[in-house]
Amino acid sequence: MSSGKKQTPLTGLYMWFIIVAGATTSAFAFTNASLAKVDLYLPLLIAATVVLGSRVAIRIPRINTNVTVDDTFIFLALLLYGSGAGAVVGMIGGIAAGLRISKRPRTVLFAGASLACALSITALGLRLAFGSEIADEIFKQGWSTAVVAVCFMGLLQYVTHTSLVATANALKDNQSIWHMWNQNFLWISLTYFSGAAAAAVIVLGLRTAGFSALLIAIPIIAIVYLSYDRYLREVKTSARQAELAERERAESERDRAEQAERHVRELNNYIAEQERISRALEETKDHFRHAAFHDSLTGLPNRALFSELLTAEIESARLNRERLFGVLFIDLDRFKNINDSLGHSYGDLLLVAFAERLERLLRPVDTLARFGGDEFAILLSGITGPQDAVRVATRILDDLTLPFNLEKSSAFTSASIGIALSSTGYDRPEDILRDADTAMYRAKENGKGRYELFDKDMHAKAVSRLRLERDLREAVDKDQFCVHYQPIVNLGNGKISGFEALVRWNHPVDGLIQPYKFIPVAEETGLIVQIGQWVLEEACRTVKQWQQTSAANRDLSLSVNLSARQVAQPDLLEQVKAALINSGFEPRCLKLEITETVVMENAEAAINMFKRLRALGVQLSIDDFGTGYSSLSYLHRFPLNHLKIDRAFISRMTETNDNAEIVKTIVSLAHNLGMEVIAEGVETVDQWQKLRALGCQYAQGYLFSRPVPSDKVMELLAADAMYLESSLGDKNTAERMVVSSYQM
Numbered sequence: 001m002s003s004g005k006k007q008t009p010l011t012g013l014y015m016w017f018i019i020v021a022g023a024t025t026s027a028f029a030f031t032n033a034s035l036a037k038v039d040l041y042l043p044l045l046i047a048a049t050v051v052l053g054s055r056v057a058i059r060i061p062r063i064n065t066n067v068t069v070d071d072t073f074i075f076l077a078l079l080l081y082g083s084g085a086g087a088v089v090g091m092i093g094g095i096a097a098g099l100r101i102s103k104r105p106r107t108v109l110f111a112g113a114s115l116a117c118a119l120s121i122t123a124l125g126l127r128l129a130f131g132s133e134i135a136d137e138i139f140k141q142g143w144s145t146a147v148v149a150v151c152f153m154g155l156l157q158y159v160t161h162t163s164l165v166a167t168a169n170a171l172k173d174n175q176s177i178w179h180m181w182n183q184n185f186l187w188i189s190l191t192y193f194s195g196a197a198a199a200a201v202i203v204l205g206l207r208t209a210g211f212s213a214l215l216i217a218i219p220i221i222a223i224v225y226l227s228y229d230r231y232l233r234e235v236k237t238s239a240r241q242a243e244l245a246e247r248e249r250a251e252s253e254r255d256r257a258e259q260a261e262r263h264v265r266e267l268n269n270y271i272a273e274q275e276r277i278s279r280a281l282e283e284t285k286d287h288f289r290h291a292a293f294h295d296s297l298t299g300l301p302n303r304a305l306f307s308e309l310l311t312a313e314i315e316s317a318r319l320n321r322e323r324l325f326g327v328l329f330i331d332l333d334r335f336k337n338i339n340d341s342l343g344h345s346y347g348d349l350l351l352v353a354f355a356e357r358l359e360r361l362l363r364p365v366d367t368l369a370r371f372g373g374d375e376f377a378i379l380l381s382g383i384t385g386p387q388d389a390v391r392v393a394t395r396i397l398d399d400l401t402l403p404f405n406l407e408k409s410s411a412f413t414s415a416s417i418g419i420a421l422s423s424t425g426y427d428r429p430e431d432i433l434r435d436a437d438t439a440m441y442r443a444k445e446n447g448k449g450r451y452e453l454f455d456k457d458m459h460a461k462a463v464s465r466l467r468l469e470r471d472l473r474e475a476v477d478k479d480q481f482c483v484h485y486q487p488i489v490n491l492g493n494g495k496i497s498g499f500e501a502l503v504r505w506n507h508p509v510d511g512l513i514q515p516y517k518f519i520p521v522a523e524e525t526g527l528i529v530q531i532g533q534w535v536l537e538e539a540c541r542t543v544k545q546w547q548q549t550s551a552a553n554r555d556l557s558l559s560v561n562l563s564a565r566q567v568a569q570p571d572l573l574e575q576v577k578a579a580l581i582n583s584g585f586e587p588r589c590l591k592l593e594i595t596e597t598v599v600m601e602n603a604e605a606a607i608n609m610f611k612r613l614r615a616l617g618v619q620l621s622i623d624d625f626g627t628g629y630s631s632l633s634y635l636h637r638f639p640l641n642h643l644k645i646d647r648a649f650i651s652r653m654t655e656t657n658d659n660a661e662i663v664k665t666i667v668s669l670a671h672n673l674g675m676e677v678i679a680e681g682v683e684t685v686d687q688w689q690k691l692r693a694l695g696c697q698y699a700q701g702y703l704f705s706r707p708v709p710s711d712k713v714m715e716l717l718a719a720d721a722m723y724l725e726s727s728l729g730d731k732n733t734a735e736r737m738v739v740s741s742y743q744m
């Protein structure tokens with residue numbers, strides 16, 4: 001019986017009562033039993049009951065009890081040896097069975113006592129009904145009496161034993177005895193009748209075949225009980241499967257009914273709302289079309305609508321050869337800087353104001369569209385020639401000289417405009433847009449704030465540019481780059497203090513390509529990041545090898561340019577660290593050069609990045625100083641070590657004193673800020689002498705050496721610039737030395 005539930009006190013009292021009654025009944029029956037028929041086979045019968053009887057069992061569902069084969073052995077003991085022996089065997093068999101299902105002493109003792117009590121009552125019933133409890137006496141009364149006696153024995157044992165157990169479980173679960181018995185014990189009556197019949201058959205076998213029949217019968221009894229147990233399991237399994245199938249069918253039917261009902265409700269709702277939906281669609285159809293073909297910020301036509309109108313214009317021009325039209329592609333200059341510095345909301349205000357200003361400048365027949373970002377397009381319909389398109393572009397550029405008043409503040413901007421005319425001949429809108437876009441980029445390359453008219457030569461250049469971009473991507477994949485090195489000379493002693501690394505492209509067909517031809521394309525495509533990282537790693541590794549050749553070269557410095565794209569990379573610091581670690585190059589010998597324009601485009605971000613780079617121990621230089629628009633109030637905030645004067649100031653130093661004064665001012669400013677000065681583009685001895693007199697510490701240029709391949713550097717280091725120092729008084733000698741440096 002289960003011990004998992006809380007039992008009432010009455011349950012315990014009842015079980016102990018049965019235990020005492022069983023023990024008393026067994027003792028009394030055994031004491032008064034006739035021992036005349038007890039022989040050596042009784043211990044064997046007891047052993048079979050303990051070993052086999054309690055192990056071959058059929059579990060009763062829902063309660064923790066079993067029906068075992070020991071009923072057969074108990075009936076045998078009763079029929080062969082009388083109620084005394086039967087009670088003892090019943091007590092022992094019940095205890096053995098109880099040990100299988102519980103370790104609690106009360107439960108185990110109750111199992112044995114309930115069997116002993118039931119068997120004593122069964123023996124009493126046999127004696128009252130047939131006048132004997134011994135098999136020989138019963139079978140002597142004839143077959144009909146024997147059959148009735150066996151059935152009576154099985155019935156009485158079944159009713160008595162199951163009633164005792166059912167009562168205990170009913171008290172424990174607080175149920176009625178009848179409900180407990182009917183629910184859990186009614187179906188096992190067959191096992192008791194089978195046990196009684198089996199015992200009777202064995203007794204008949206003993207009368208004819210002797211005790212060997214018992215040995216044969218024991219495994220047969222086990223097989224019968226196991227077969228019956230399997231049958232019951234299969235019946236329960238089939239019943240459970242049938243129950244599950246019925247439940248699934250009912251649930252499926254319920255789900256289908258609910259789904260059908262839901263569909264009906266949805267259909268009714270749909271039908272009820274159909275007229276309202278139709279009306280709403282009619283009312284909003286025009287708004288959907290407007291949203292699909294117009295820009296949400298400015299309300300202008302978008303690229304899709306502009307392309308449709310342009311397609312219609314191309315078709316009209318095809319039918320009427322005299323009809324001309326033009327497309328202007330407009331891009332605001334430095335709009336990204338406005339967004340980054342003032343915020344996107346401010347940039348949106350500027351775009352709306354710019355669109356309104358453009359609309360006022362156009363004719364009613366013209367179409368203005370916004371393609372996204374800061375890109376706009378204008379379709380000039382029915383023009384007479386290129387001069388009309390140029391006149392509109394000029395009017396736009398002139399108007400942009402006036403400020404935009406945005407939320408109590410003013411903003412200035414310019415635009416680059418590309419013009420493409422239908423006279424070139426177009427069949428598709430994307431082709432004329434492509435050419436107008438190409439012309440716009442040419443305007444940006446030529447200085448921004450201007451227009452360019454697309455022509456065949458520009459088309460050829462665009463094709464060439466596409467080829468250059470394709471070849472450049474291939475060059476990155478195939479490592480077609482090399483580094484040339486231009487020496488930087490200490491003007492104080494004339495010796496080489498370091499080198500600037502300058503990238504070159506070894507094109508497999510066009511030969512050595514100078515950086516000014518491919519660096520802009522690399523910047524626009526983003527390939528400059530990979531190229532710049534390769535140059536940094538290659539140069540650090542190479543100069544480290546030169547430093548190790550002699551003690552005189554140990555402090556050679558290396559200057560490497562960083563592009564705008566590289567400075568914007570979030571992992572720039574990690575890239576520099578990797579180059580230094582992989583090459584073993586000392587950070588103090590590395591000078592990273594950033595142009596003035598790149599620095600001032602996002603000054604605050606540049607300051608933060610420079611501080612992190614300086615923390616690595618590297619030195620920083622601002623390149624091309626004087627050509628940008630840097631603010632002196634910002635310059636002192638940058639943690640810079642060097643300032644490079646642009647070659648444009650150096651080349652004009654000897655023309656007027658004004659240029660020399662500018663250079664003098666720059667040198668003085670750098671010294672006041674604790675920076676050293678490097679002059680670029682030094683080509684004459686006079687320039688060198690003036691720079692030295694102004695206090696400029698370093699210089700580089702063709703006077704000393706052109707950029708040379710790495711295998712020529714050792715020759716420069718061997719010759720060194722000290723020869724130039726010794727020839728200051730002899731200009732011709734110095735120039736001859738410059739010529740010889742070209743030939744290295």
